[in-house]
Amino acid sequence: MPARPSSSTAVRQRRARGSISPKEVVTGAIELCRTETVDGLSMPRLAQHLDVGVTSIYWYFKSKEDLLDALSDEAFTRFYAQMPPLAGRQWDEVLREYFTNFRTILRADPVLCDLVIMRGGRYRDDTLGRTWERIEGILEVLVAAGFTADEATTAYFTLSVYTRGCLFIERNMRTIEDTEGGGHPKAHLAESMPVLSSVIGRYGSNMIGDDDFAAGVENNLRGLRTLLASRKPQRRR
Amino acid sequence: MPARPSSSTAVRQRRARGSISPKEVVTGAIELCRTETVDGLSMPRLAQHLDVGVTSIYWYFKSKEDLLDALSDEAFTRFYAQMPPLAGRQWDEVLREYFTNFRTILRADPVLCDLVIMRGGRYRDDTLGRTWERIEGILEVLVAAGFTADEATTAYFTLSVYTRGCLFIERNMRTIEDTEGGGHPKAHLAESMPVLSSVIGRYGSNMIGDDDFAAGVENNLRGLRTLLASRKPQRRR
DNA sequence: ACCTGAACACCGTTCAAGT
DNA sequence: ACCTGAACACCGTTCAAGT
Numbered sequence: 115m116p117a118r119p120s121s122s123t124a125v126r127q128r129r130a131r132g133s134i135s136p137k138e139v140v141t142g143a144i145e146l147c148r149t150e151t152v153d154g155l156s157m158p159r160l161a162q163h164l165d166v167g168v169t170s171i172y173w174y175f176k177s178k179e180d181l182l183d184a185l186s187d188e189a190f191t192r193f194y195a196q197m198p199p200l201a202g203r204q205w206d207e208v209l210r211e212y213f214t215n216f217r218t219i220l221r222a223d224p225v226l227c228d229l230v231i232m233r234g235g236r237y238r239d240d241t242l243g244r245t246w247e248r249i250e251g252i253l254e255v256l257v258a259a260g261f262t263a264d265e266a267t268t269a270y271f272t273l274s275v276y277t278r279g280c281l282f283i284e285r286n287m288r289t290i291e292d293t294e295g296g297g298h299p300k301a302h303l304a305e306s307m308p309v310l311s312s313v314i315g316r317y318g319s320n321m322i323g324d325d326d327f328a329a330g331v332e333n334n335l336r337g338l339r340t341l342l343a344s345r346k347p348q349r350r351r
Numbered sequence: 352m353p354a355r356p357s358s359s360t361a362v363r364q365r366r367a368r369g370s371i372s373p374k375e376v377v378t379g380a381i382e383l384c385r386t387e388t389v390d391g392l393s394m395p396r397l398a399q400h401l402d403v404g405v406t407s408i409y410w411y412f413k414s415k416e417d418l419l420d421a422l423s424d425e426a427f428t429r430f431y432a433q434m435p436p437l438a439g440r441q442w443d444e445v446l447r448e449y450f451t452n453f454r455t456i457l458r459a460d461p462v463l464c465d466l467v468i469m470r471g472g473r474y475r476d477d478t479l480g481r482t483w484e485r486i487e488g489i490l491e492v493l494v495a496a497g498f499t500a501d502e503a504t505t506a507y508f509t510l511s512v513y514t515r516g517c518l519f520i521e522r523n524m525r526t527i528e529d530t531e532g533g534g535h536p537k538a539h540l541a542e543s544m545p546v547l548s549s550v551i552g553r554y555g556s557n558m559i560g561d562d563d564f565a566a567g568v569e570n571n572l573r574g575l576r577t578l579l580a581s582r583k584p585q586r587r588r
Numbered sequence: 589a590c591c592t593g594a595a596c597a598c599c600g601t602t603c604a605a606g607t
Numbered sequence: 608a609c610c611t612g613a614a615c616a617c618c619g620t621t622c623a624a625g626t
Contacts, residue, residue, distance in 0.1 A: 128626080131590055157619060167592045169620085178619065179530070234523040243540050250544035257546055267550045272567035275559070276509070279516020286471040293416070303480050307487035309494055313504045322512070330509035337574030365607080368609055394600060404611045406601085415600065 126165060134166055136174040140188050143181065144225060152185075152228040186235030189226045193219060194244060200251050205259040206335045209269070212252060213277045213331055220281055231281045260342055269338055276330055280322050363402060371403055373411040377425050380418065381462060389422075389465040423472030426463045430456060431481060437488055442496040443572045446506070449489060450514045450568055457518055468518045497579055506575050513567055517559050 142164045147155055157178060161168040175181040196219050202208040220227040229235065237245075249270060256266035304310040316323075379401045384392055394415055398405040412418040433456045439445040457464040466472065474482075486507060493503035541547040553560075 126592095129591065131626085134591080156617080158617080169593075169622095170591050172620075173590065234527040236527060239537070239540060242537065246541055246544060246547055250541070250547045253546040263546050263549045264553070266546065267553070268563060268566045269570070271559075271563060272513070272570055275516040275520060275567065276513045278520060279512040282519050283512060283515060290471040290473060300476070300479065303476060304483055304487070307483060309490040309500050309503065310483055310487045312500045316501075316504070322508075326505060326508060329505045330512065333506070333509055333571055333574035333578070335574070336577050337570035337572070340573050340577045341570070363611095366610065368607085371610080393598080395598080406603095406612075407610050409601075410609065 126167070129166060129170070134164075134170055134174070136184070139164060139171060139174055139181070140184050143185055144188065144229075147185075147225045147228070152182075152225060152233070182229075182233065183236050186229045186233055187237050187241050189229035190235075190237060190241055190245075193223075193226050193230050194248070197248070200248075200255070205255050205261075206339065208252060208255050209273060209335060209338075210331055213273050214328075216277050217280060217327060221284070224285070227281055227285055231278055232285060260346070261338075265341065269334075273331065273334055276334065277327075280327055280330075284322050363404070366403060366407070371401075371407055371411070373421070376401060376408060376411055376418070377421050380422055381425065381466075384422075384462045384465070389419075389462060389470070419466075419470065420473050423466045423470055424474050424478050426466035427472075427474060427478055427482075430460075430463050430467050431485070434485070437485075437492070442492050442498075443576065445489060445492050446510060446572060446575075447568055450510050451565075454514050454517060454564060458521070461522070464518055464522055468515055469522060497583065498575075502578065506571075510568065510571055513571065514564075517564055517567075521559050 139160075143155065143160055146160055146163045150159065157171060158168050161171060164171075171181065175184065197215055198211075200208055200212065202211045220231060252270055253263070253266045256269060257263060261269065301311070301314050304314055376397075380392065380397055383397055383400045387396070394408060395405050398408060401408075408418065412421060434452055435448075437445055437449065439448045457468060489507055490500070490503045493506060494500060498506065538548070538551050541551055
């Protein structure tokens, strides 16, 4: 009785010489992460998923770490491909649009979020270059609006850190809630705390909502606007 | 020849009945993390460090996850013990002091940072209560200064997310640089980018400096100040 | 040059005991 | 009640082959 090709107990047939490509491994790995999360990815299961010997992967990637770097790079590329071009007439609109898109896209795709945000990852030079181009574009808008190069850079990084911080914390809380039973509000802990009690409805287990994120961005924009105004020619006084 | 007590090859003597305490396990684990990082902690090595059978740990903690939760809780307690009481006369001083201390303390202790920030961790109710008290204190300062409860809460969380985001990103970059060879500036990538080129010295591989963090906090405070002023009785006009 | 299974050292966890 | 080693299924990686 000849072994059926994809039977679970069948002995895998040896792959032909050029039949495995690094691209295929990366794509398959990201595909598999969709089912098993990035942290849960294992070399044996990936090999099985790709219908390849475990050790074959090591021909293209010298370690799991190395493979994960490639995954991050690919994830980053896919992420940036989804980012719409800079939009907005005013500098503050540009920032708002950019970081709102940034968060929306990564929140919608946990695998990209895990690879791009949670994992640092060393990127290839061209990936890095593409990012920097985008950043440069934003900085130039800010400089044109009257900020110094330093102020523009600080502004960008502040909002970037804030946005990535949001994604990080939210992702962290989600994994905790998934493991643990649902989030009890624990409002009783705030019994003797008047201010916290009055807002505890909004901050139950529902992590960082769109409104909260937006409010944080707006506060930063307000700060930047004030900074800019303080150096513009004062009108009266 | 009688086995020497702590010889590397000696068979460990059976521990007496009450000689292991959960507290001891937690303390020993955090101690060990100082040498092997939190991610590198393993049950067998912890057992060896504690001079205890591996499986004995499972009598007090039903899983490694469970133990890590206890570690996070302990780390959180130690962290909060280091936080000085709220200081500052003005609400903005209070916020600045608080988040600066927050960052300074956790940056100085990678193990606490890993347990408190990088790992979410479910906390015990009393740990949570102590945190909330501190938050309530800050919110009350803000409300007394004229913010609504909602505004105060948003302000707190925005700065909290920003600060934790800083710690997260910095910790992430540090681990990458530790694995990889030192950070090459890669300035050549920014050749055709005038603004980025002009600031690339400040943002080489030196992650988020004290100045950058402070600038982000100040920008948020400026935003809050403007928000508050916009609702105070307008003087002229 | 490319693909592979066997083998190794390690991990978290369970189970059936010992005291 | 508390402590334990043996055993299990899994992991990442190496090595010595096969083609």
